[in-house]
Each structure stands twice: as C-alpha cells, then as structure tokens.
Amino acid sequence: MSKIYVVEDDRSIREELAELLRNSGYDAEYLTDFSNSKAEILSARADLILMDINIPNLNGEELLKEIRRECDTPVIMVTSRTSETDEVLSMSYGADDYITKPYNPTILLLRISAVLKRAAGTAAVQTYNGLQVNDAKGSLTDGSKDMILTKNEMIIFRFMLDRQGSIVTRDDLMTALWDNEEFVNDNALTVNISRLRSKLAELGCEDAIETRKKQGYILK
Amino acid sequence: MKLRSYLKDRLWFYIIAALFAGMILLFLTAYRVSGQLTAFIVSLFLLFIVSVEIIGYMRKHCFYDDLCSKLDGLDKKYLIHEMISRPAFLEGGITYDTLYEANKAMCEYVAEYKRSSADFREFIEMWVHEVKLPVASLQLMAHNHSGEFGEKSLEQLRRIDAYTDQVLYYARSENAEKDYIIKETLLKRTVANVALKNRESVQLAGASIETGGLDIKVMTDGKWLEFILGQFMANSLKYTVKDRVPVINISAEELQDRVLLHFRDNGAGIPESDLPRIFDKSFTGENGHTYAKSTGMGLFIVKNLCDRLGHSISVTSERGSFTEFTIAFAKNEHYLINSR
Numbered sequence: 381m382s383k384i385y386v387v388e389d390d391r392s393i394r395e396e397l398a399e400l401l402r403n404s405g406y407d408a409e410y411l412t413d414f415s416n417s418k419a420e421i422l423s424a425r426a427d428l429i430l431m432d433i434n435i436p437n438l439n440g441e442e443l444l445k446e447i448r449r450e451c452d453t454p455v456i457m458v459t460s461r462t463s464e465t466d467e468v469l470s471m472s473y474g475a476d477d478y479i480t481k482p483y484n485p486t487i488l489l490l491r492i493s494a495v496l497k498r499a500a501g502t503a504a505v506q507t508y509n510g511l512q513v514n515d516a517k518g519s520l521t522d523g524s525k526d527m528i529l530t531k532n533e534m535i536i537f538r539f540m541l542d543r544q545g546s547i548v549t550r551d552d553l554m555t556a557l558w559d560n561e562e563f564v565n566d567n568a569l570t571v572n573i574s575r576l577r578s579k580l581a582e583l584g585c586e587d588a589i590e591t592r593k594k595q596g597y598i599l600k
Numbered sequence: 601m602k603l604r605s606y607l608k609d610r611l612w613f614y615i616i617a618a619l620f621a622g623m624i625l626l627f628l629t630a631y632r633v634s635g636q637l638t639a640f641i642v643s644l645f646l647l648f649i650v651s652v653e654i655i656g657y658m659r660k661h662c663f664y665d666d667l668c669s670k671l672d673g674l675d676k677k678y679l680i681h682e683m684i685s686r687p688a689f690l691e692g693g694i695t696y697d698t699l700y701e702a703n704k705a706m707c708e709y710v711a712e713y714k715r716s717s718a719d720f721r722e723f724i725e726m727w728v729h730e731v732k733l734p735v736a737s738l739q740l741m742a743h744n745h746s747g748e749f750g751e752k753s754l755e756q757l758r759r760i761d762a763y764t765d766q767v768l769y770y771a772r773s774e775n776a777e778k779d780y781i782i783k784e785t786l787l788k789r790t791v792a793n794v795a796l797k798n799r800e801s802v803q804l805a806g807a808s809i810e811t812g813g814l815d816i817k818v819m820t821d822g823k824w825l826e827f828i829l830g831q832f833m834a835n836s837l838k839y840t841v842k843d844r845v846p847v848i849n850i851s852a853e854e855l856q857d858r859v860l861l862h863f864r865d866n867g868a869g870i871p872e873s874d875l876p877r878i879f880d881k882s883f884t885g886e887n888g889h890t891y892a893k894s895t896g897m898g899l900f901i902v903k904n905l906c907d908r909l910g911h912s913i914s915v916t917s918e919r920g921s922f923t924e925f926t927i928a929f930a931k932n933e934h935y936l937i938n939s940r
Contacts, residue, residue: 390733396740403744434729460732462768464781464823482736482761485743487796558799561792563809 382496385426386410387417387443388458389435393481397430404489405546414438418446426453428496431475433459433466441469448474454499456491458483486555493542508541508599509585520583527583532568533576535560540589540599549596573597601664606657617649663687678706721771728768735760755800762834766897769827773904780821780909787852787861788814790822794829798837805837807846816852818859818929824905829863831898832925836865838894839887841920858931864924870917878915879903 384406388394394410401408411420414436421429421443429447433440444455457470460481467478476495479488506513511520518534520527529537539556540548550569557564564572573589580588590598607614621642628638663684670683681699686692735757742753772779791814795802802809833848840846849864870878874885881900888894906913910930917923 390737392737393733393740396737396744399744400740460729460736462765462823463779464783464821465779467823468781468783481732482739482757484796485740554799554803555796558796559792561788561795561811561814563795563802563811565806565808566803 381405381407382427383407383409383425384492385421385424385429387421387429387431387435387440389414389432400485400489401492406492417443421447422450427499428492429453429455430458430492431455433457433461433470441466441473444470444475445473454495456495458488484555486552487559490552490556490559497542506538506541508544509588511583511585513538513541520579522583525583527579529576529579530572531560532557532562532564532572533579535562536572536576540597544599547592547596547598552596601661601668603657606660610653614649617645621645659687659689660692663689663692678703718775718777721775724767724771728764728771731764732761735764755804758800762830765827765830766901769824769905770897770901772824773901773908780824782819782821782909784817785820785822785825787816787818787859790825791829791850794826794833797826797830798833801837802833802848805840805846807837807840807848810847810849810851812849812851813854814850814852816854816859818852818861819931820909820911820929824909828902828905828927831902832863835898836863836867836923839868839891839923841866841868859929861927861929862924863926864922866922869919869921869923870915871919872917875915875917879913 384401386394386397386401386408388397388410398408398410409424409426411417413420417435417438431440431444435443438446440457440459444457447453447455452474454476455474456477456479457467457475458479458481459466462480470478476498477491479491508520511522514521514526517526518529518531520529520537535557536553539553550566553569553573554564557569577589580586588600590600592598624645625638625642628641633641667680667684671677671680674680674683681696681703684696686696739754739757742750742757788811791811795809829850836846836848844866847866850862851864852859852861868887868891871886874883874887877883878885879899879902880896882896883900884894884896888896903913906927912928914926914928915924916926
C-alpha cells in the first residue's frame with residue numbers, strides 16, 4: 381500500500397483528502413504542525429507527497445526545493461494559485477505534477493496513480509491471468525495469440541487492471557478516457573466495454589469484467 | 601506660431617503706436633520742426649517699434665513652435681512638460697511652471713488611483729484563492745459522501761468555481777501588469793484539460809466533442825487559454841437548439857505565419873445584428889435575453905485576454921445553425937527567443 385503524505389494547512393481539506401485517499405486504498409498521513417515541516421515530511425518516508433503552496437512559515441515552493449535536495453520522493457503540488465507562473469516555478473523546482481484547487485477528486489486520484497506508476501518504473505510488464513500487456517503494439521497476448529485492442533479499450537483495460545478487484549465506476553472510466561483526449565460519450569463507453577469483454581473472452585477470460593448494478597465494474 | 605496670427609494678436613499695440621506716431625507728428629508740425637528732422641524722428645520711432653516686435657516675435661516663436669511640434673509628435677500628450685526646456689521670457693516661464701505643477705498634481709492623482717486599483721486587484725486575487733479553499737473542501741466532502749445529493753452539490757460547486765474564475769480573469773485582464781507567461785503549449789493538452797473540467801456539463805447536455813489536428817504547439821499562456829476555451833464551451837452548452845444533439849468541434853490548422861484554432865458548435869448561433877458587439881462589455885444581445893440570463897462579461901474578458909496575449913480573435917455565425925470562434929496565434933520567432 382502506497383503511503384501518501386498531505387501537506388495542507390486547511391484542516392477541513394486535509395481531513396477530507398485523507399479520507400478520499402484511504403477510501404481509494406492508500407495509506408494517508410498529514411502534517412499538523414508546520415513549525416518544522418521539512419523534517420516531519422522527510423521522516424514520514426512517504427511514497428508521494430501532496431503539497432500546497434500557501435502553507436505557514438515556509439512557502440510551498442521553497443519547501444519543495446529543500447525537499448528535493450534531500451530525496452526524490454514524487455511531489456504533486458496542489459494549490460489554489462492558478463497562474464502559469466506558479467506552475468512553471470513548481471515544475472522547475474522538481475514537482476512531478478501540478479493541480480489547481482478546487483479539483484475533481486477523480487482526476488486527482490488519476491494523477492496520483494500516474495505519478496506513483498512513473499516513480500515505480502516501467503520495468504515490470506503488466507500481466508492479467510497469464511495475458512501480457514504489450515504497450516508498444518497496443519495488444520494483449522497469451523503467448524500464442526495476439527489480440528489488438530483499440531486505444532480506448534486499452535485505456536479502459538489498463539485502468540481496471542491497476543485497480544483489479546475493486547469497483548471502478550463509469551465516471552472513473554470516463555475521466556480516464558477524457559484525460560487521454562478521448563472524448564467519448566456514455567453510449568460509446570458501453571460499446572467499448574462490451575467489445576473489451578468479448579476480446580477478453582476470445583483469449584479465454586470469460587466474464588473477466590463483472591458489472592455491479594449502479595456502481596460500476598470489477599475486473600476479477 | 602504663424603507670423604500673421606502674431607501680428608493680428610498684436611493689433612492693439614500697433615493701433616496705439618500709430619496713435620502716438622500721429623500725436624508726435626502733430627506736435628512736431630505745431631512747433632514747426634523742419635521736414636527732415638520730422639522724417640528722422642518718425643522713422644526712428646518706427647524702427648523702435650519694428651525692432652521690439654521682431655525680437656518679441658523671435659523669442660515667442662522659438663518656444664511655442666517647439667511646444668506645438670513636440671505636442672503633435674507625442675503619443676502621450678500629458679508628457680509634454682518633460683519634452684521642453686524652460687524659456688527665458690516671462691510668459692513662457694509662467695506657462696512652463698503651470699504645466700509643471702499641473703503635471704505633478706495629475707501624476708499624484710493618477711498614482712493614487714493606480715495604487716487603489718492595484719490594491720483592489722490584489723484583494724480580489726487573494727479572495728478568489730481563499731474562496732477556492734472551502735469550495736475544494738466541499739467538493740471533497742461531496743465526493744466522499746456521494747449519492748444523489750453529492751452529485752447535485754458537485755454540479756453547484758462547479759458553477760461557483762466557474763464564477764470565481766471569471767472574477768479572477770476579469771481582474772487579471774484589466775490589469776496593466778504582466779502576469780502571464782507566453783510559452784510553448786500543446787493545444788491537445790489544453791483542450792483535454794478544458795474538456796475534463798467541463799465533462800459533467802458536456803454529458804449532462806448530451807453533447808459530443810470532436811477534435812482535429814490539435815497536435816500543434818502554440819505560443820500562449822496555457823492557463824489563460826484554458827479559461828478562454830472554457831468560456832466558449834460554456835456558451836456552446838448554454839445556447840443549444842432543441843432536439844439537436846450539440847456537437848462541439850475543436851480543430852487547429854497551421855498556416856505559414858500563424859496557427860488558427862477553431863471552436864465551432866452547432867447551436868443557436870448569433871443574430872447578425874448582434875455579431876459586431878458580442879465582445880463589448882455587458883452586452884447580452886438577443887440570446888442573452890431569450891436563454892438563461894447572461895452577464896455579458898464572458899466574451900468581453902475573452903477579448904481582453906486575447907488582446908493582452910497578442911492573439912487575434914474573430915467570430916462567424918449563422919442564426920440557428922452554428923457559431924465559430926477562431927483564435928490566431930502568431931508564429932513569431934520573437935516569442936521563441938524571449939522564452940529561451
């Protein structure tokens with residue numbers, strides 16, 4: 381379980397954020413005393429840090445710079461400052477991503493998982509029930525047979541694979557698709573999922589995607 | 601200063617001089633002074649008048665001609681005082697001193713307004729950042745405790761966020777300070793961010809988004825462009841035609857010296873008579889009355905932001921069939937050098 385450390389001075393936000401992260405299967409901790417932020421953050425040994433720019437005592441950008449000197453834990457800046465200047469500055473100080481408040485929680489989770497994945501490295505080939513995901517070709521293979529997936533199907537499959545065993549809502553899938561510049565509508569999503577299902581069935585994985593009424597889908 | 605107008609201005613003096621010349625002539629004749637001497641005295645008097653006038657004209661002519669030509673050439677006329685030097689003659693000196701005092705008072709007055717407008721803007725900016733915190737907090741709460749109520753709250757929170765953004769960008773667009781960064785921005789990413797931000801509204805309206813040729817980088821401020829496209833999208837979703845599936849088409853094309861970004865919808869369109877005024881402040885037009893009430897600020901801010909960024913914006917529309925906004929980004933080497 382990845383540990384995420386929240387640096388945010390607004391009490392209500394950090395508590396809700398921690399709840400959101402815990403609900404999504406992360407271990408969440410947050411900073412409550414900002415007198416010695418840097419040492420506290422470093423000693424938490426988190427896998428990822430969510431940091432606000434407007435924090436007491438030290439500016440978030442300065443803090444980021446100091447943290448970067450000590451370690452390369454991924455950092456996502458989460459702030460209500462919406463200017464390009466702040467974003468450019470944060471990225472140049474070594475932030476991995478920059479999200480403005482208020483944010484769509486689904487998008488935040490999407491970015492977190494993307495950054496964590498990038499930090500973990502791409503060495504491991506993803507597999508599902510003996511099927512290998514071939515990113516370069518955009519296909520699934522069981523060694524003998526290659527099944528080409530469309531871009532949309534691939535996005536959906538990878539998203540579900542990352543969350544194997546837990547419910548994925550249609551909203552989540554929609555967000556993931558739109559984040560990849562695929563602006564599909566409700567019907568198209570249904571079509572894509574049923575196609576993905578039949579392709580998986582052809583590869584011998586019958587009923588791999590289970591529908592949960594009014595909740596979403598589960599990749600078993 | 602023309603000689604003729606100077607002479608005309610001095611008419612009173614010539615009349616008095618002529619009067620006195622007449623009187624002298626009268627006296628001299630009365631005392632039976634010889635004709636030669638009379639002629640000598642009178643011509644001496646005339647010479648005196650003429651030389652006084654020539655010198656007087658020359659002094660004024662130099663100063664006022666300089667003043668007028670510099671004033672004509674000046675873009676900011678109130679800076680005229682800085683451009684001239686203090687003349688030696690009395691009237692010029694008074695004029696100069698008056699200009700100096702007036703200018704100084706004006707500068708102080710303007711500076712006061714500048715300060716108060718900067719303060720106000722600063723406060724607005726700070727306030728917007730502050731108000732985004734409870735919105736963010738509520739958004740998280742609504743998400744964590746989802747359900748029908750949560751969904752509805754999220755929708756209202758998005759509205760609040762959109763309105764606060766409008767205030768923020770209005771304050772930014774009206775300000776003289778440069779608070780944007782022009783850098784290479786991938787149109788595809790900007791469009792995806794806008795679409796993602798408005799996804800729920802797009803789906804609620806049953807609209808579909810088509811894109812084409814967006815794999816182009818342009819020189820702009822990404823955040824500002826996101827706001828601009830967000831305004832277009834909000835309008836497209838608002839002014840739809842009943843029983844027609846709304847389609848938003850966003851495409852880009854690269855020309856030799858610029859990149860054009862087209863934002864087209866198949867909505868209600870804009871009446872031709874309203875078209876020239878849609879970028880005016882507080883202009884609501886026919887659509888603004890027949891559909892949901894509009895503030896008439898969205899496109900005004902958009903135009904301002906485009907002007908500040910140096911992009912040109914144009915619109916074409918046909919009533920009942922489509923509206924298309926086009927933004928032109930310059931492909932200027934000058935930008936590239938600046939960003940390095």
